[in-house]
Amino acid sequence: MKSKKIENAEENTLKVSQDIRIRFNETDALGIVWHGYYLHYFEDGREAFGRKYGISYLDLKAQGYVTPIIKSSCEHKLPLRYGEIATVETTFINTLAAKIIFKYKIMNAEGKTVCTGETVQVFVDDNNDLSLTFPSFFKAWKDSYKLI
Template identity: 60%
Template sequence: MIKGKELYREIPELTVTSEIRVRFNETDALGIVWHGNYISYFEDGREAFGRAHQIAYLDVMRNGYSTPIVKSVCEHKLPLKYGDTVRVETRFVDTPAAKMIFRYRLFNADDKVVCTGETTQVFLDQEGNLSLNIPAFFEAWKKEIGLL
């Protein structure tokens, strides 16, 4: 914290919920979702968020940037199985830094949390250089939604 202001804050209004049905090829020999597939579910959530809030990967690319993931955290609580329906809650976390942070909660059909996680993405320009300053289009987006 700097001078009483939080550096990172979840924005409840910037939450998107999407739904996924577990496919057979996402399960392991035990019949449960292989742990690595949860990161793909996070990506599905990010894509749904981007479409809903006009900050999708294609929007970022049109502005001359890419946003690779530099950190991912995934905590498993309960297993998922083939045919289960998963609700993915994706929430934007505001930060003054030139990066995007999302937090996730995955719920099963019984509304129980099966997984939580977080990803951090940075901005790279077309030459692959790390942007240390917030790109103009992202700053404009944050202003438009009331974060700046």
């Protein structure tokens, strides 16, 4: 079942942009970034988002939760090459479900979209139990950004 998006999500969009430099070890024999590294770039975006908005992995862990990814998608449009600077734009998608959804857009130095994607994370407590509702700290976080 698809989660409902909150109606005023566009008004309260939270996003962050993070520059990354393509390293040699991220490229394949063709000299382009190996497709699996794009998920690493998504994680760079999530970490930048967490630092900016006070909801990092360490913040979640301090509240007794982890947020494993249960779904990820990635659509490649153009290649990236060693030495290039790319920008990962990470956008929080507001939802009524007890999930964290991010959309990603990776752009090259020319501003062209090279990749888009999405991840979905759920809340799991220290007892390894899945939370079917927002943990109270996350509800308070959403409220602080007028997302509820």
